[in-house]
Amino acid sequence: MDNPLVQPDPGLAIWTIVTFLVLLWLLAKFAWRPLLRALDARQDAIRKSLEDAEAARKAAEDANKDSAQILQEARAEAEGIVSASRAEAERLRDEIRQHARSEAEGIVKDARAQIDLETSRALRQIRGEIADLSVGIAEKLIRRNCSQEANRDLIEETLKQIEATAPRPN
Amino acid sequence: MTWVLAATENVGAAAGHAAGAGEPFDAGKTIIEHVANDPSNPIIRLPEVFGIDFSITKHVFMLWVVALVVFVAITWIVRRHQRAGNVPTRAGVGLEMVVTYIRDSIVLPNVGAKWVRTWAPLVLTLFFFIFTANLIGLLPVFDLLKLANHYLIHADMHHSVFGRLLEGGTTATANFNVTVGLALITFFAIIIAGSKANGFINHWKNIVPHGLPWPIYIILVPIEIMGMLVKPFALTMRLAANMTGGHIAILALLSLIFLLAEMAKNALVGIAVGLVVATPLAVGISGLELIVVLVQAYVFTLLTAVFIGLVIHVHH
Numbered sequence: 001m002d003n004p005l006v007q008p009d010p011g012l013a014i015w016t017i018v019t020f021l022v023l024l025w026l027l028a029k030f031a032w033r034p035l036l037r038a039l040d041a042r043q044d045a046i047r048k049s050l051e052d053a054e055a056a057r058k059a060a061e062d063a064n065k066d067s068a069q070i071l072q073e074a075r076a077e078a079e080g081i082v083s084a085s086r087a088e089a090e091r092l093r094d095e096i097r098q099h100a101r102s103e104a105e106g107i108v109k110d111a112r113a114q115i116d117l118e119t120s121r122a123l124r125q126i127r128g129e130i131a132d133l134s135v136g137i138a139e140k141l142i143r144r145n146c147s148q149e150a151n152r153d154l155i156e157e158t159l160k161q162i163e164a165t166a167p168r169p170n
Numbered sequence: 171m172t173w174v175l176a177a178t179e180n181v182g183a184a185a186g187h188a189a190g191a192g193e194p195f196d197a198g199k200t201i202i203e204h205v206a207n208d209p210s211n212p213i214i215r216l217p218e219v220f221g222i223d224f225s226i227t228k229h230v231f232m233l234w235v236v237a238l239v240v241f242v243a244i245t246w247i248v249r250r251h252q253r254a255g256n257v258p259t260r261a262g263v264g265l266e267m268v269v270t271y272i273r274d275s276i277v278l279p280n281v282g283a284k285w286v287r288t289w290a291p292l293v294l295t296l297f298f299f300i301f302t303a304n305l306i307g308l309l310p311v312f313d314l315l316k317l318a319n320h321y322l323i324h325a326d327m328h329h330s331v332f333g334r335l336l337e338g339g340t341t342a343t344a345n346f347n348v349t350v351g352l353a354l355i356t357f358f359a360i361i362i363a364g365s366k367a368n369g370f371i372n373h374w375k376n377i378v379p380h381g382l383p384w385p386i387y388i389i390l391v392p393i394e395i396m397g398m399l400v401k402p403f404a405l406t407m408r409l410a411a412n413m414t415g416g417h418i419a420i421l422a423l424l425s426l427i428f429l430l431a432e433m434a435k436n437a438l439v440g441i442a443v444g445l446v447v448a449t450p451l452a453v454g455i456s457g458l459e460l461i462v463v464l465v466q467a468y469v470f471t472l473l474t475a476v477f478i479g480l481v482i483h484v485h486h
Contacts, residue, residue: 004206005202005206006346007206007209008347009209009223009347010209010223011209011221011223011224011225012207012227012230012345012348013347013350013351013354014224014366015230015233016233016342016348016350016351017351017354017355019230019233019234019237020237020296020299022237023237023241023299023471024295026245027245027294027295027298028291028295030241031244032294032295033291035248035265035266036269036273036287038291039253039266039269039270049348053482078179086412148434
Protein backbone atom coordinates (compact mmCIF):
# COMPACT_ATOMS: atom_id res chain seq x y z
CA MET A 1 0.00 0.00 0.00
CA ASP A 2 2.94 2.31 -0.61
CA ASN A 3 1.54 3.44 -3.95
CA PRO A 4 -0.24 6.75 -3.36
CA LEU A 5 -2.62 5.93 -6.22
CA VAL A 6 -4.31 3.19 -4.20
CA GLN A 7 -4.06 4.66 -0.74
CA PRO A 8 -7.39 4.37 1.11
CA ASP A 9 -8.59 7.73 2.34
CA PRO A 10 -12.06 7.37 3.92
CA GLY A 11 -12.07 11.07 4.76
CA LEU A 12 -11.96 11.92 1.06
CA ALA A 13 -14.74 9.44 0.28
CA ILE A 14 -16.93 11.01 2.96
CA TRP A 15 -16.08 14.49 1.72
CA THR A 16 -17.10 13.33 -1.76
CA ILE A 17 -20.47 12.10 -0.51
CA VAL A 18 -21.07 15.26 1.50
CA THR A 19 -20.06 17.54 -1.36
CA PHE A 20 -22.14 15.60 -3.83
CA LEU A 21 -25.23 15.53 -1.63
CA VAL A 22 -25.00 19.27 -0.99
CA LEU A 23 -24.59 19.90 -4.70
CA LEU A 24 -27.49 17.55 -5.46
CA TRP A 25 -29.73 19.35 -3.00
CA LEU A 26 -28.75 22.80 -4.28
CA LEU A 27 -29.11 21.88 -7.93
CA ALA A 28 -32.38 20.04 -7.39
CA LYS A 29 -33.78 23.08 -5.63
CA PHE A 30 -32.40 25.86 -7.79
CA ALA A 31 -31.78 24.24 -11.18
CA TRP A 32 -33.36 20.90 -11.96
CA ARG A 33 -36.86 21.45 -10.64
CA PRO A 34 -37.30 24.90 -12.22
CA LEU A 35 -35.68 23.73 -15.45
CA LEU A 36 -37.64 20.49 -15.75
CA ARG A 37 -40.83 22.29 -14.82
CA ALA A 38 -40.11 24.92 -17.47
CA LEU A 39 -39.43 22.18 -20.03
CA ASP A 40 -42.69 20.45 -19.15
CA ALA A 41 -44.53 23.77 -19.23
CA ARG A 42 -43.13 24.54 -22.68
CA GLN A 43 -43.96 21.04 -23.87
CA ASP A 44 -47.50 21.45 -22.58
CA ALA A 45 -47.77 24.91 -24.14
CA ILE A 46 -46.61 23.58 -27.52
CA ARG A 47 -48.92 20.58 -27.32
CA LYS A 48 -51.79 22.84 -26.29
CA SER A 49 -51.22 25.31 -29.10
CA LEU A 50 -51.01 22.45 -31.58
CA GLU A 51 -54.27 21.06 -30.25
CA ASP A 52 -55.84 24.52 -30.38
CA ALA A 53 -54.71 24.95 -33.96
CA GLU A 54 -56.12 21.55 -34.82
CA ALA A 55 -59.41 22.43 -33.09
CA ALA A 56 -59.56 25.76 -34.91
CA ARG A 57 -58.92 24.01 -38.20
CA LYS A 58 -61.65 21.50 -37.44
CA ALA A 59 -64.03 24.28 -36.44
CA ALA A 60 -63.33 26.14 -39.66
CA GLU A 61 -63.86 22.93 -41.60
CA ASP A 62 -67.14 22.33 -39.78
CA ALA A 63 -68.25 25.89 -40.42
CA ASN A 64 -67.43 25.41 -44.08
CA LYS A 65 -69.38 22.19 -44.16
CA ASP A 66 -72.27 23.85 -42.31
CA SER A 67 -72.39 26.79 -44.65
CA ALA A 68 -72.34 24.46 -47.64
CA GLN A 69 -75.19 22.51 -46.13
CA ILE A 70 -77.14 25.67 -45.35
CA LEU A 71 -76.60 26.86 -48.91
CA GLN A 72 -77.78 23.52 -50.25
CA GLU A 73 -80.85 23.62 -48.02
CA ALA A 74 -81.61 27.19 -49.01
CA ARG A 75 -81.29 26.30 -52.67
CA ALA A 76 -83.60 23.31 -52.24
CA GLU A 77 -86.05 25.43 -50.34
CA ALA A 78 -85.99 28.14 -52.99
CA GLU A 79 -86.56 25.55 -55.65
CA GLY A 80 -89.46 24.19 -53.60
CA ILE A 81 -90.94 27.64 -53.21
CA VAL A 82 -90.59 28.36 -56.93
CA SER A 83 -92.17 25.09 -57.97
CA ALA A 84 -94.91 25.42 -55.35
CA SER A 85 -95.76 28.92 -56.48
CA ARG A 86 -95.67 27.76 -60.08
CA ALA A 87 -98.17 25.00 -59.26
CA GLU A 88 -100.24 27.48 -57.27
CA ALA A 89 -100.28 29.90 -60.20
CA GLU A 90 -101.23 27.10 -62.53
CA ARG A 91 -104.06 26.08 -60.22
CA LEU A 92 -105.19 29.68 -59.81
CA ARG A 93 -105.16 30.20 -63.57
CA ASP A 94 -107.20 27.07 -64.11
CA GLU A 95 -109.59 28.11 -61.40
CA ILE A 96 -109.99 31.57 -62.88
CA ARG A 97 -110.47 30.14 -66.31
CA GLN A 98 -113.03 27.68 -65.00
CA HIS A 99 -114.80 30.40 -63.13
CA ALA A 100 -114.83 32.70 -66.11
CA ARG A 101 -116.13 29.95 -68.30
CA SER A 102 -118.94 29.04 -65.94
CA GLU A 103 -119.78 32.70 -65.46
CA ALA A 104 -119.86 33.22 -69.21
CA GLU A 105 -122.03 30.20 -69.58
CA GLY A 106 -124.40 31.57 -66.95
CA ILE A 107 -124.54 34.92 -68.71
CA VAL A 108 -125.23 33.19 -72.01
CA LYS A 109 -127.93 31.06 -70.40
CA ASP A 110 -129.55 34.10 -68.79
CA ALA A 111 -129.37 35.98 -72.02
CA ARG A 112 -130.92 33.10 -73.84
CA ALA A 113 -133.69 32.84 -71.25
CA GLN A 114 -134.28 36.60 -71.51
CA ILE A 115 -134.33 36.33 -75.25
CA ASP A 116 -136.85 33.51 -75.06
CA LEU A 117 -138.95 35.42 -72.60
CA GLU A 118 -138.86 38.55 -74.74
CA THR A 119 -139.53 36.54 -77.85
CA SER A 120 -142.54 34.86 -76.36
CA ARG A 121 -143.81 38.12 -74.98
CA ALA A 122 -143.31 39.78 -78.32
CA LEU A 123 -145.02 36.91 -80.01
CA ARG A 124 -147.94 37.14 -77.64
CA GLN A 125 -148.13 40.88 -78.20
CA ILE A 126 -147.85 40.43 -81.90
CA ARG A 127 -150.44 37.72 -81.78
CA GLY A 128 -152.80 39.99 -79.81
CA GLU A 129 -152.21 42.88 -82.13
CA ILE A 130 -152.60 40.64 -85.14
CA ALA A 131 -155.88 39.39 -83.65
CA ASP A 132 -157.10 42.94 -83.04
CA LEU A 133 -156.01 43.98 -86.46
CA SER A 134 -157.62 40.94 -88.01
CA VAL A 135 -160.75 41.55 -86.02
CA GLY A 136 -160.78 45.15 -87.10
CA ILE A 137 -160.24 44.20 -90.70
CA ALA A 138 -162.74 41.41 -90.50
CA GLU A 139 -165.30 43.68 -88.88
CA LYS A 140 -164.96 46.16 -91.64
CA LEU A 141 -165.27 43.37 -94.13
CA ILE A 142 -168.16 41.63 -92.50
CA ARG A 143 -170.00 44.77 -91.72
CA ARG A 144 -170.29 44.97 -95.34
CA ASN A 145 -171.36 41.40 -96.07
CA CYS A 146 -172.29 39.20 -93.12
CA SER A 147 -173.45 39.08 -89.61
CA GLN A 148 -171.22 39.67 -86.80
CA GLU A 149 -171.97 36.27 -85.32
CA ALA A 150 -170.85 34.25 -88.22
CA ASN A 151 -167.74 36.20 -88.59
CA ARG A 152 -166.77 35.72 -85.03
CA ASP A 153 -167.03 32.01 -85.24
CA LEU A 154 -164.96 32.07 -88.33
CA ILE A 155 -162.33 34.17 -86.72
CA GLU A 156 -162.17 31.98 -83.65
CA GLU A 157 -161.68 28.98 -85.77
CA THR A 158 -159.04 30.62 -87.73
CA LEU A 159 -157.24 31.73 -84.63
CA LYS A 160 -157.33 28.21 -83.23
CA GLN A 161 -155.88 26.94 -86.40
CA ILE A 162 -153.10 29.51 -86.15
CA GLU A 163 -152.45 28.66 -82.61
CA ALA A 164 -152.14 25.00 -83.40
CA THR A 165 -149.71 25.51 -86.20
CA ALA A 166 -147.72 28.32 -84.61
CA PRO A 167 -144.37 27.37 -83.07
CA ARG A 168 -144.52 27.47 -79.28
CA PRO A 169 -142.14 29.76 -77.49
CA ASN A 170 -140.00 28.08 -74.93
CA MET B 171 -2.13 21.76 -22.60
CA THR B 172 -1.14 19.90 -19.49
CA TRP B 173 1.80 18.28 -21.14
CA VAL B 174 3.23 21.53 -22.46
CA LEU B 175 3.19 23.13 -19.05
CA ALA B 176 4.31 19.98 -17.33
CA ALA B 177 7.08 19.85 -19.87
CA THR B 178 8.20 23.45 -19.36
CA GLU B 179 8.06 23.02 -15.64
CA ASN B 180 10.07 19.85 -15.78
CA VAL B 181 12.55 21.43 -18.13
CA GLY B 182 13.37 23.65 -15.22
CA ALA B 183 13.70 20.62 -12.99
CA ALA B 184 15.73 18.77 -15.60
CA ALA B 185 17.94 21.81 -16.00
CA GLY B 186 18.45 21.63 -12.27
CA HIS B 187 19.41 17.98 -12.58
CA ALA B 188 21.69 18.74 -15.50
CA ALA B 189 23.30 21.49 -13.47
CA GLY B 190 24.60 18.72 -11.27
CA ALA B 191 22.06 18.33 -8.46
CA GLY B 192 23.00 14.69 -8.81
CA GLU B 193 19.53 13.35 -8.44
CA PRO B 194 18.51 11.35 -11.52
CA PHE B 195 15.12 11.96 -13.12
CA ASP B 196 12.57 9.57 -11.56
CA ALA B 197 9.72 9.22 -14.06
CA GLY B 198 7.50 7.13 -11.77
CA LYS B 199 7.76 9.55 -8.88
CA THR B 200 7.11 12.57 -11.10
CA ILE B 201 4.09 10.95 -12.72
CA ILE B 202 2.56 9.95 -9.41
CA GLU B 203 3.12 13.40 -8.00
CA HIS B 204 1.16 14.78 -10.91
CA VAL B 205 -1.72 12.36 -10.56
CA ALA B 206 -2.08 11.36 -6.91
CA ASN B 207 -3.54 13.11 -3.96
CA ASP B 208 -1.21 13.59 -1.00
CA PRO B 209 -3.15 13.14 2.26
CA SER B 210 0.02 13.46 4.26
CA ASN B 211 0.38 17.06 3.13
CA PRO B 212 -3.16 18.53 3.10
CA ILE B 213 -3.98 22.12 2.32
CA ILE B 214 -5.71 22.58 5.64
CA ARG B 215 -5.10 20.02 8.34
CA LEU B 216 -8.16 19.13 10.41
CA PRO B 217 -8.25 16.92 13.51
CA GLU B 218 -9.19 13.29 13.06
CA VAL B 219 -12.77 12.28 13.90
CA PHE B 220 -13.25 8.60 14.91
CA GLY B 221 -9.89 7.87 13.36
CA ILE B 222 -10.88 9.35 10.01
CA ASP B 223 -8.78 12.17 8.63
CA PHE B 224 -11.08 14.91 7.34
CA SER B 225 -8.27 17.24 6.31
CA ILE B 226 -8.85 19.37 3.25
CA THR B 227 -6.56 17.75 0.72
CA LYS B 228 -6.07 18.83 -2.88
CA HIS B 229 -8.80 16.51 -4.09
CA VAL B 230 -11.31 17.70 -1.48
CA PHE B 231 -10.54 21.22 -2.64
CA MET B 232 -11.00 20.15 -6.27
CA LEU B 233 -14.38 18.59 -5.41
CA TRP B 234 -15.49 21.92 -4.03
CA VAL B 235 -14.22 23.78 -7.07
CA VAL B 236 -16.13 21.37 -9.31
CA ALA B 237 -19.30 21.66 -7.23
CA LEU B 238 -19.05 25.44 -7.27
CA VAL B 239 -18.44 25.60 -11.02
CA VAL B 240 -21.33 23.23 -11.75
CA PHE B 241 -23.71 25.00 -9.40
CA VAL B 242 -22.89 28.53 -10.55
CA ALA B 243 -22.89 27.68 -14.25
CA ILE B 244 -26.10 25.70 -14.23
CA THR B 245 -28.12 27.94 -11.93
CA TRP B 246 -26.92 30.97 -13.88
CA ILE B 247 -28.20 29.46 -17.14
CA VAL B 248 -31.45 28.36 -15.53
CA ARG B 249 -31.98 31.82 -14.03
CA ARG B 250 -31.43 33.51 -17.38
CA HIS B 251 -33.70 30.92 -18.90
CA GLN B 252 -36.46 31.73 -16.44
CA ARG B 253 -35.99 35.45 -16.90
CA ALA B 254 -36.39 34.98 -20.66
CA GLY B 255 -39.90 33.71 -19.99
CA ASN B 256 -39.34 30.06 -20.85
CA VAL B 257 -38.16 30.96 -24.34
CA PRO B 258 -34.82 29.18 -24.75
CA THR B 259 -31.75 31.40 -24.70
CA ARG B 260 -28.55 30.46 -26.49
CA ALA B 261 -26.86 28.99 -23.41
CA GLY B 262 -30.20 27.53 -22.33
CA VAL B 263 -30.60 25.52 -25.50
CA GLY B 264 -27.30 23.73 -24.94
CA LEU B 265 -28.14 22.90 -21.33
CA GLU B 266 -31.67 21.92 -22.30
CA MET B 267 -30.40 19.55 -24.97
CA VAL B 268 -28.17 17.74 -22.48
CA VAL B 269 -30.81 17.74 -19.75
CA THR B 270 -33.60 16.47 -22.03
CA TYR B 271 -31.25 13.87 -23.49
CA ILE B 272 -30.35 12.56 -20.02
CA ARG B 273 -33.96 12.69 -18.85
CA ASP B 274 -35.59 11.20 -21.95
CA SER B 275 -32.88 8.81 -23.20
CA ILE B 276 -31.14 7.71 -20.01
CA VAL B 277 -33.52 8.09 -17.07
CA LEU B 278 -36.93 7.60 -18.69
CA PRO B 279 -36.32 4.30 -20.54
CA ASN B 280 -34.72 2.77 -17.42
CA VAL B 281 -36.77 3.94 -14.43
CA GLY B 282 -40.07 4.45 -16.25
CA ALA B 283 -42.38 7.46 -16.49
CA LYS B 284 -43.59 7.13 -12.90
CA TRP B 285 -40.14 7.64 -11.34
CA VAL B 286 -38.54 10.09 -13.77
CA ARG B 287 -39.21 13.09 -11.55
CA THR B 288 -37.71 11.32 -8.53
CA TRP B 289 -34.47 10.15 -10.13
CA ALA B 290 -33.74 12.65 -12.90
CA PRO B 291 -32.16 15.20 -10.49
CA LEU B 292 -29.74 12.60 -9.08
CA VAL B 293 -28.71 11.29 -12.48
CA LEU B 294 -28.36 14.81 -13.89
CA THR B 295 -26.22 15.92 -10.96
CA LEU B 296 -24.05 12.81 -11.24
CA PHE B 297 -23.45 13.48 -14.93
CA PHE B 298 -22.58 17.15 -14.61
CA PHE B 299 -20.49 16.61 -11.48
CA ILE B 300 -18.42 13.75 -12.93
CA PHE B 301 -18.11 15.38 -16.34
CA THR B 302 -16.92 18.67 -14.87
CA ALA B 303 -14.52 16.94 -12.47
CA ASN B 304 -13.07 14.93 -15.37
CA LEU B 305 -12.82 18.00 -17.58
CA ILE B 306 -11.24 20.27 -14.97
CA GLY B 307 -8.56 17.58 -14.59
CA LEU B 308 -7.59 18.25 -18.19
CA LEU B 309 -7.16 21.98 -17.65
CA PRO B 310 -3.61 22.88 -16.63
CA VAL B 311 -4.65 25.66 -14.25
CA PHE B 312 -2.46 24.45 -11.41
CA ASP B 313 0.48 23.73 -13.67
CA LEU B 314 0.25 27.33 -14.83
CA LEU B 315 0.11 28.52 -11.24
CA LYS B 316 3.03 26.28 -10.34
CA LEU B 317 5.03 27.78 -13.15
CA ALA B 318 4.09 31.26 -11.95
CA ASN B 319 5.09 30.26 -8.44
CA HIS B 320 8.39 28.85 -9.57
CA TYR B 321 9.41 32.03 -11.35
CA LEU B 322 7.40 34.84 -9.75
CA ILE B 323 5.66 34.10 -6.46
CA HIS B 324 8.14 31.78 -4.78
CA ALA B 325 5.66 30.47 -2.19
CA ASP B 326 6.93 27.54 -0.21
CA MET B 327 5.48 24.32 -1.63
CA HIS B 328 5.04 22.70 1.77
CA HIS B 329 4.66 25.46 4.30
CA SER B 330 2.13 27.81 2.68
CA VAL B 331 -1.51 27.13 1.84
CA PHE B 332 -0.97 28.40 -1.69
CA GLY B 333 2.06 26.19 -2.16
CA ARG B 334 0.24 23.10 -0.90
CA LEU B 335 -2.65 23.97 -3.20
CA LEU B 336 -0.37 23.53 -6.18
CA GLU B 337 0.80 20.04 -5.29
CA GLY B 338 -0.85 16.84 -6.44
CA GLY B 339 -3.26 15.82 -9.14
CA THR B 340 -6.17 17.98 -10.18
CA THR B 341 -8.52 15.23 -11.37
CA ALA B 342 -10.52 14.33 -8.28
CA THR B 343 -12.33 11.56 -10.19
CA ALA B 344 -8.96 9.91 -10.82
CA ASN B 345 -8.83 9.17 -7.11
CA PHE B 346 -10.63 5.97 -6.28
CA ASN B 347 -11.61 7.33 -2.85
CA VAL B 348 -13.68 9.93 -4.67
CA THR B 349 -15.21 7.39 -7.02
CA VAL B 350 -15.98 5.16 -4.04
CA GLY B 351 -17.96 8.04 -2.61
CA LEU B 352 -19.84 8.50 -5.88
CA ALA B 353 -20.44 4.76 -6.24
CA LEU B 354 -21.79 4.68 -2.68
CA ILE B 355 -24.28 7.35 -3.71
CA THR B 356 -25.39 5.01 -6.51
CA PHE B 357 -25.38 2.03 -4.12
CA PHE B 358 -27.73 3.74 -1.68
CA ALA B 359 -29.80 5.25 -4.48
CA ILE B 360 -30.42 1.68 -5.72
CA ILE B 361 -31.61 0.58 -2.27
CA ILE B 362 -33.78 3.69 -1.83
CA ALA B 363 -35.24 3.29 -5.33
CA GLY B 364 -36.12 -0.34 -4.73
CA SER B 365 -37.60 0.43 -1.32
CA LYS B 366 -39.65 3.36 -2.61
CA ALA B 367 -40.99 1.39 -5.57
CA ASN B 368 -41.62 -2.00 -3.97
CA GLY B 369 -41.32 -1.50 -0.21
CA PHE B 370 -38.23 -2.01 1.92
CA ILE B 371 -38.81 -5.71 2.66
CA ASN B 372 -39.83 -6.53 -0.90
CA HIS B 373 -36.76 -4.80 -2.25
CA TRP B 374 -34.53 -7.25 -0.40
CA LYS B 375 -36.74 -10.18 -1.36
CA ASN B 376 -36.51 -9.08 -5.01
CA ILE B 377 -32.74 -9.52 -4.97
CA VAL B 378 -33.26 -13.17 -5.88
CA PRO B 379 -35.90 -14.61 -8.24
CA HIS B 380 -38.99 -16.04 -6.58
CA GLY B 381 -40.32 -19.58 -6.77
CA LEU B 382 -37.15 -21.60 -7.29
CA PRO B 383 -36.36 -24.88 -5.49
CA TRP B 384 -34.67 -24.02 -2.17
CA PRO B 385 -31.22 -25.55 -2.80
CA ILE B 386 -30.70 -23.11 -5.64
CA TYR B 387 -31.00 -20.21 -3.20
CA ILE B 388 -27.93 -21.49 -1.35
CA ILE B 389 -25.93 -20.61 -4.43
CA LEU B 390 -28.05 -17.75 -5.68
CA VAL B 391 -28.25 -15.57 -2.57
CA PRO B 392 -24.47 -15.16 -2.22
CA ILE B 393 -24.14 -14.58 -5.93
CA GLU B 394 -26.80 -11.86 -5.94
CA ILE B 395 -25.31 -10.20 -2.84
CA MET B 396 -21.95 -10.24 -4.55
CA GLY B 397 -23.57 -8.74 -7.65
CA MET B 398 -25.06 -6.00 -5.52
CA LEU B 399 -21.57 -5.09 -4.24
CA VAL B 400 -19.79 -5.59 -7.55
CA LYS B 401 -21.94 -2.97 -9.26
CA PRO B 402 -20.62 0.00 -7.25
CA PHE B 403 -17.13 -1.57 -7.17
CA ALA B 404 -17.10 -1.68 -10.98
CA LEU B 405 -18.30 1.93 -11.13
CA THR B 406 -15.53 2.94 -8.73
CA MET B 407 -12.75 1.23 -10.60
CA ARG B 408 -13.91 2.08 -14.11
CA LEU B 409 -14.05 5.80 -13.50
CA ALA B 410 -10.90 6.13 -11.38
CA ALA B 411 -8.81 3.90 -13.62
CA ASN B 412 -9.94 5.60 -16.81
CA MET B 413 -9.23 9.06 -15.47
CA THR B 414 -5.83 7.99 -14.08
CA GLY B 415 -4.81 5.99 -17.14
CA GLY B 416 -4.98 8.82 -19.64
CA HIS B 417 -3.02 11.17 -17.42
CA ILE B 418 -0.35 8.56 -16.77
CA ALA B 419 -0.03 7.83 -20.47
CA ILE B 420 0.47 11.51 -21.27
CA LEU B 421 2.96 11.98 -18.44
CA ALA B 422 4.83 8.84 -19.39
CA LEU B 423 5.20 10.06 -22.94
CA LEU B 424 6.45 13.42 -21.72
CA SER B 425 8.88 11.70 -19.34
CA LEU B 426 10.60 10.28 -22.41
CA ILE B 427 11.98 13.77 -23.04
CA PHE B 428 13.84 13.86 -19.75
CA LEU B 429 14.79 10.20 -19.67
CA LEU B 430 16.34 10.34 -23.13
CA ALA B 431 17.98 13.70 -22.44
CA GLU B 432 19.53 12.22 -19.35
CA MET B 433 20.62 9.05 -21.11
CA ALA B 434 22.25 11.05 -23.91
CA LYS B 435 23.48 13.67 -21.43
CA ASN B 436 22.32 16.22 -23.97
CA ALA B 437 19.32 18.56 -23.60
CA LEU B 438 19.01 18.82 -27.39
CA VAL B 439 18.17 15.13 -27.63
CA GLY B 440 15.36 15.70 -25.17
CA ILE B 441 14.04 18.66 -27.11
CA ALA B 442 14.18 16.68 -30.36
CA VAL B 443 12.35 13.72 -28.81
CA GLY B 444 9.84 16.10 -27.33
CA LEU B 445 9.10 17.75 -30.66
CA VAL B 446 9.07 14.62 -32.80
CA VAL B 447 7.64 11.86 -30.57
CA ALA B 448 6.43 12.88 -27.13
CA THR B 449 4.38 15.99 -27.87
CA PRO B 450 2.47 14.69 -30.93
CA LEU B 451 1.60 11.46 -29.11
CA ALA B 452 0.61 13.36 -25.97
CA VAL B 453 -1.61 15.64 -28.07
CA GLY B 454 -3.26 12.57 -29.59
CA ILE B 455 -3.88 11.03 -26.19
CA SER B 456 -5.22 14.31 -24.88
CA GLY B 457 -7.72 14.32 -27.74
CA LEU B 458 -8.65 10.81 -26.73
CA GLU B 459 -8.95 11.99 -23.12
CA LEU B 460 -11.54 14.54 -24.14
CA ILE B 461 -13.67 11.67 -25.41
CA VAL B 462 -12.95 9.53 -22.34
CA VAL B 463 -13.96 12.42 -20.07
CA LEU B 464 -17.39 12.51 -21.70
CA VAL B 465 -17.79 8.77 -22.13
CA GLN B 466 -16.92 7.96 -18.51
CA ALA B 467 -19.33 10.56 -17.16
CA TYR B 468 -21.96 9.11 -19.52
CA VAL B 469 -21.25 5.50 -18.54
CA PHE B 470 -21.40 6.20 -14.81
CA THR B 471 -24.65 8.09 -15.29
CA LEU B 472 -26.19 5.51 -17.58
CA LEU B 473 -25.27 2.58 -15.32
CA THR B 474 -26.69 4.37 -12.29
CA ALA B 475 -29.97 4.83 -14.18
CA VAL B 476 -29.89 1.20 -15.34
CA PHE B 477 -29.24 -0.15 -11.82
CA ILE B 478 -32.02 2.02 -10.38
CA GLY B 479 -34.35 0.85 -13.16
CA LEU B 480 -33.49 -2.80 -12.47
CA VAL B 481 -34.69 -2.67 -8.86
CA ILE B 482 -37.81 -0.64 -9.72
CA HIS B 483 -38.93 -3.02 -12.48
CA VAL B 484 -37.95 -6.44 -11.25
CA HIS B 485 -37.79 -8.95 -14.10
CA HIS B 486 -37.20 -12.49 -12.93
